[in-house]
Amino acid sequence: MLLYAVIFLPFAAAALAAVLPSDRLRPWLIPITALLHFALVLGITATAAPAVNPNSLLGLDALGRFILFVVSLLYAACSFYALGYFRYHADWENRIFITALLAFLGAMTIAAASRHLGLLWVAVEATTLVSAPMIYYNRNRFSIEATWKYLLLCSVGIALAMLGILFVAYAGLHGGGEQELLLDQMLASASLYSKPWLRAGFVFLLVGFGTKMGLAPLHTWKPDAYGEAPGLVGGLLAGGLTSVAFLAILRAVQIMIAAGEQVLVRQMLLALGVLSLIFAAVFVIRQRDIKRMLAYSSVEHMGILVIGVAVGGLATYGAMFHVLNNALTKGVLFMTAGNIHRHYGSKRMCETQGALSVLPYSASLFLAGFLAITGSPPFAPFMSEFTILRGMFAGGHLVLGALFIGLLVVIFIGMGGTVLPVTMGPHLEETEDEAxxxxxxxxxxxxxxxxxxxxxxxGIYLPEPLKIMFSEAAKLVEVTP
Amino acid sequence: MNTPPNLILLFVILFNFFILGTSRLNTCIRSVALQGALLSLLPLFLHTLTFHTYLLAVGAFVLKGLLMPWLLFRAIRQVKIRREVEPRIGYIPTLLLGALTTAGAFIFGDRLPLLPEHLHSLFIPAALSTLAAGFLMLITRRKAIAQVLGYLMFENGIFIFGTLLAETMPFLVEMGVLLDMLVAIFVMGIVMHHINREFSTLNTEQLSLLRE
Structure with a gap:
């Protein structure tokens, strides 16, 4: 029952936002909805998981609960920033933006709770469509270009995922197994599926949802979209939407594991993961634009997540932990980058130097967020990355571990080359009209x-309930036997 | 071989070539719509005639054959663009590429491990060649609206494959998929309007400000 409430709430709020006449009152819907949503999600996660009805389209297993928790927490934290954002842009039309922002939460909730691959697809595609107007909020040449690329690339990518779903369905038909695309039934009968169709289906699913998640080399929309979207939207996309796309990939992984196809899963995920780290390392160096830099950092962390799942064992647990850390830290970085952008009217490194002296709080949070996301202790991403690394060495992947550390160091230095001048560099004198x-x-x-x-x-203390949540979610996608 | 579904699929493949070779934007939109409308008949021949099948056919017909072309025509009326497709590479090379991919689809389609009842039918080759034709439209056309048409053809190809499996999808989900597509076309239409306002053209080669 709580589940239906948690899905209904954001859509009801979106409908209310669409009809509410006042531009001044409308932003208040965001924190109210977000807090209620988070309270409901806490209510769901606090109770023991009820058995998921295998014939139902909706239901929350350990993985779905965990992703829903991450998304809802990030959204709730960002919702107050949204209030401040709309107060600053009080004269801007915000009806479409806020309606889309609330529907975005609803679509992500459905995606986390769907037990049917078709429904999952519908929800993920819906997130693409509602986030398009949010990316275009600044209404200039750059943002229209970013929106067009985002819309077209993600739509085509997600169409490939649909093809993958149909291939998996055909594999089921071929194997004489169940015909429905309900996850529980598929997991039960996956071992009978026709292997060639299943493998082809997995590749398409990975490419499709990988586009949405932003794994290299399918990430090309990401720097544009994150670069041009308002900081708030960038944070929600980089922290929330990517987690949902990751969940979609994990659903495909679950089916492949049930069919006994671990080898292909590991190879594909490892290849995309390492490629993502390499792409991020290459493009983050000498990156002049702080938001684009954050987008490449997002590509990096998506790579870390899939590598963690591919390695298996302890690393899968680490990957789950890292989903949460990535979401929260990306929220910090995009929101503070948004503040810096707003003050300087620019996000180019050469024009935003010395932010610490004019925006002491934003700049120091940005700097701390940079240290956190690059895996410096004592922040939580250090713990999760270290856990993934331990999993690698425990599994005997010495070369992979060394490569992983090497690329993370390169990315640390590359990001530092941009973040340090922006925060601590000499402050440029602003002329009167620039300020x-x-x-x-x-x-x-x-x-x-x-x-x-x-x-x-x-990073300092991980509460027991969270540990249980991570390990229960990790149990579902354990790759190694 | 001469069953109604195969006849429909044959026309669908012919439409692929026609669309790839046409320079007029209006004709392109009409052809893609007609292709979609033809495809919406497929479930009627393939599955037992239940309420579900009728609704799927009617839903697909209304969306693919009527609403989407209406949205696209509205979009080009709003932006008042030149009614030509403006390909990046000529029509003849595109057609040749289309022929190559179609031949490939036929060869590849016979090698896949198909169920006995789908062997030697046109379903798999038609689905694959329509996917390929849609992809060709996406990458060889400069105009935003032609790219949207490519996306629609892509979806048509997926729909062909999907009709083989209509029973795996509950009705709600099927309608969700179609609705998502409709909203996608609607949003793309709005974005095209804004592209035209900013750049005074729908030529996507103008969209090259963002790069490393």
Missing amino acids: SDYRETLLTIGSPLFLLAAVLCL
């Missing part, structure tokens, strides 16, 4: 501050 009237407010600082505090706490 923006943007000042930090409690709302635009509070959200990233909260998220950074959470990342720091999780």
Whole structure:
């Protein structure tokens, strides 16, 4: 029952936002909906998982609960920033943006809760469509280009995922197994499936949802979309939507494991993961644009997640932990980058130097977020990356482990080359018309501050319920026997 | 071989070539719509005539044959563009590529491990060649609207394959898929309108400001 409420709530709020006449009151719908949503999700995760009805289209297993928790937490934290954002842009039309923002939460919730591959597809495609107007919010040449690329690439990518789903269905038909695409039934009969169709289907699913997740070399929309979208949207896409796409890939992995096809899964995931790290390392160096830099960092972390799943064992647990850490830290980085962007009216490194002296809070949070995302202790991403690394060495992947460390170091240096001048460089004298009237407010600082505090706490002490949540989710996608 | 589904699929493949070789945008939109409308008849011949099959056929017909072309025509009326496709490579090379991929689809389609009842039918080759034709439209055309048409052909190819499996999808999900596509076309239409306003053209080669 709670599940239906949690799905219904964001859509009801979106409908309300669409009809509410006041541009000033409408932003309040975001934090109210987000907090209610998070409360409901907490209510769901706090109770013991009920058995999922195998014939139902909707249901939350350990994996779905975990992703829903991550998305809802990030969204709730970002919602207060949204208030500050709309207060600054009080004269901008916000009806479409806020309606889309609320529907976005609803679509992600359905994706996390769907037990049918077709429904999962519908929900993921819906997230693409509702996020398009959010990327275009700044209404200029750059953002229209980013929106067009995002819309076309992700739609075609996700169409390939549909083909993959149909291939998997045909594999079932061929194997004489169940005809329905319900996850539980598929897991039960996957060993009978026709192997060639299943393998082809998995490749298409991986390419399709991998486009959405932004794994290299399918990431080309990512720097454009994250670069041009408002910081708030960038954070939600990089932290929330990618987690949902990761869940879609994990569903395909689950079916492949049930069919006994671990080898192909591992090879494909490893290949895409390592390629993502390499692409990120190449493009993050000398990256002049702070938001594009964050997009490449997102490509890197998507690579880390799939590598963790491919290695298996302890690394799968680490990957689950890393989903949470990546989401929270990306929230910090995109929101503070948004603040810096707003103050300088630019996101180019050469024009935003010395942010610490004018935006002390945003810049120091940005700097701390950079340290966190690159895996510096004592922040939580260090713990999860270290866990994945331990899994690699325990599994005997010495070369992979060394390559992993090497690429992370390159990315650390590359990002540092941009982040340090932006935050600590000499402050450029602004002329009168360049100086923006943007000042930090409690709302635009509070959200990233909260998220950074959470990342720091999780790095020092991981509560027991979260550990259980990670290990239960990891159990479902364990690759190694 | 001469069953109604195979006849329909033959026309679908012919439409692929026609669309690839046409320079007029209006004709292209009409052809893609007609192709979609033809495809919506497939479930009627393939499955037992239940309420579900009728609804799927009617839903697909209304969306693919009526609503989507209407949205696209509305979009080009709004932007008042020149009514030509403007390919990156000429029509003849595109047609040749189309012929090559279609031949490949026929050869490949026979090698796949198919169920006995799908062997030697046109389903797999038609699906694969329509996918390929859609992909060709996507990458060889400069105009945003032609790229949308390519995406629609791509979806038509997937629909052909999907009709073989209509029973695996509950009705709700099927309608969700079609609805998603409709909204996608709607949103793409709006974005095209904005592209035209910013750049005074729908030529996507203008969209090259963002790069490393």
